[in-house]
Amino acid sequence: MKAPYKCLITGTHGCGKSTLAHRICSELKRQGHNAIVISETARECPFPINKGQTLDSTLFIALRQAVKELEAVAHGYTHLVLDRGVLDSFVYSAATRPGPISELEKAIQGALATWSQQGYNQVIFLRCDSRDAPQALQADGVRETDLAFARKIDELFENFITPAAFRNFSSLSYSQALGCRISVEANGQIFLHHEH
Secondary structure (H helix, E strand, O other): OOOOEEEEEEEOOOOOHHHHHHHHHHHHHHOOOOEEEEOOOHHHOOOOOHHHOOHHHHHHHHHHHHHHHHHHHHOOOOEEEEEOOOOHHHHHHHHHOOOOOOHHHHHHHHHHHHHHHHHOOEEEEEEOOOOOHHHHOOOOOOOOOOHHHHHHHHHHHHHHOOHHHOOOEEEEEHHHHHHOEEEEOOOOOEEEEOOO
């Protein structure tokens, strides 16, 4: 079985990841690809999230995200559009829990970093645009609406998910992601055309 093309969309909450993921998936399907959006798992977490995230939360979210990817592969999808990845919960962990991480967390984080670097064909980082963030951080019963917290997460992402770690990395603002045109090459690679 050929490995699927995995496109990760990552960044802080409320920056347009879900909207972009569904737009990309729709374009892939329109062009005949067997594509699926792998939704983020924080909303399924039985442990505290956002500012109250714990070690249990971090591990549940990261490992459940990996299981979702494996399930999609097992079902034969050719394109996985990931609305968050396996490392995202570690970024939130760094923002919410002071002090060094545990040895267990360090080991799992290292393994999942390798998983990401070797398994994701494309990484799209959506930045928290200060002009758009108040509009994007709408309360939905789960999402944290504190703008300072979102900006802190955004800064941590920039240190954690670096272009050097991935083969095909791009970065867009919220407004660029909303207004971009999406095209797909014959091999399934995704291109986002936007104004700089």
